[in-house]
Amino acid sequence: MSRRTILAACQMGPLQRAEGRPAAVARMVALLEKAARMGASVAVFPELALTTFFPRWFHEDLREADHWYETALPSNETAPLWEAARRLGIGFHLGFAERTPEGRRFNTAIYVHPSGETVLKYRKVHLPGHSEYDPIRKVQHLEKRYFEPGDLGFPVVRAPLGGPGGETEANIGLLICNDRRWPEAWRVLGLQQVELVMLGYNTPSLNMENRGFEAHHLRVEHSVLSVRAGCYQNSCYAVAVAKAGTEDGHELFGHSVIVNPQGEVMAQATTWEDEVVVAEADFTRCELGRTTIFDFARHRRPEHYARIVEQVGSVAPPRWSPAER
């Protein structure tokens, strides 16, 4: 069975607040068609791909935000995406706001097989931002208001991808946006032999809290740095995909990337618009790191990692005392 396949990052330009799901879905179907023409077996869409990045808008009453969430997928509005995937024989990754029958709210991603079946579901664990209106910020980032932290852990599954023949299998894991900056998340995937990490993001071009200490251009660099390090240190591919451009007057950066297990950028989007970039993965290349420098069984020393699970926040270290003289 071949272990090679073509991966597509389906970056999306902005979705304005006034735009509805049908406009988004129509653009996504066009991206899916382009990805299929470029030979891809799997297409990765951004985080919260069906609407504007609504956590920038404050609602006192959470119920006023209900219209941003999906309660069922596929729905009447999103079904064309499922139909296109089946017609094209391509799997896809989709990020969306999820509201459960019990009224719980998550920032969620799924990987859907061309058959339309959901292979894997993940709920974002590392929610950035804040939960109450912050009068100091010019732009709110209310993810902690609109979502609860994911409760599914970081699952990995071995599953078929789409594409001609549909024969290529890979160990698939999902992350969402801010998760990519957290090495714990990558490592939990790596400990399950992940070979392909799909992740979407909506990341503002400007850090409202930078206090003059973080140059603007580092916003993109930090994103790419985190994905590259995650791939290298866990011997996996990643497809990291932006919603980009000026949305509701606020700029999100693009620079979607496909990264290999050596941490090399194989392909990069260079617009802030709807754009497809592809790269061919060969999952046998995940084995080099996994069996040599990052052979976890031979080299890891969990007896010294206890703080990672026993502490949440950091603690100040002891002060050194010189010996009496």
Place this chain on the structure above:
Amino acid sequence: MSRRTILAACQMGPLQRAEGRPAAVARMVALLEKAARMGASVAVFPELALTTFFPRWFHEDLREADHWYETALPSNETAPLWEAARRLGIGFHLGFAERTPEGRRFNTAIYVHPSGETVLKYRKVHLPGHSEYDPIRKVQHLEKRYFEPGDLGFPVVRAPLGGPGGETEANIGLLICNDRRWPEAWRVLGLQQVELVMLGYNTPSLNMENRGFEAHHLRVEHSVLSVRAGCYQNSCYAVAVAKAGTEDGHELFGHSVIVNPQGEVMAQATTWEDEVVVAEADFTRCELGRTTIFDFARHRRPEHYARIVEQVGSVAPPRWSPAER
């Protein structure tokens, strides 16, 4: 109290097998003097700085290797380094092979205050390589033979650095060589609010196990990538220092770097010889990350990190089963 200070990476060119400690120490004293002239309060020397990188040589009988280890520091041969530090008012980091009175062997680093007192001691946790002679390798990498894994964890201490006035304090942690590729090690330091990570390395320019999947130029890139990601994700400075050049006929890369809490390279050595590069740290800059995007107390979710301590090696994921149709 000022939180600014000048850091020096004191890279060393090769030490041949035939060279003794006095030659190494004389070069280190010269590097320390240059670092002091460049205004540094702290000088970082490489891993195993006093000898050639001896794990490339196989000894059937470990006792034949005893001459590579230090049983006391300072010793007659190394005392000039301590004397120079005191004279110059500069602290230093030194990597060396340690043999304890009980005969235990570690790959060790210490940070020494200008007074000559040892502030912090660390024993390398992530030993790369192998423990038995490998006839397939052109160059042996016998760290697992010559050392046992460190037993001190990843300690951090708040301590004064050297330099004029000796007033600057920092939260100091140490890593050694291969540790820099392991995000667990950085995170355990970050959870103790580390502000300055000192680390030395001896890294071959060629990966003997690359199977054609890792381009040679990525050797340096992987080193820098790991240090940059570690600094960014833990809001700290690092001084990462090579022993470089052709040692016993085998090439080690240089490219020592000083990196800031934004993951930016502030200074880089560009020879494979004895070379000092410096950069000014401002430890107040560690606070931006620590109190915003990497405010661990607000954002970390250890309930989903259990695999990091409960597993050593990786496990294969379950296989997805499509629903019956």
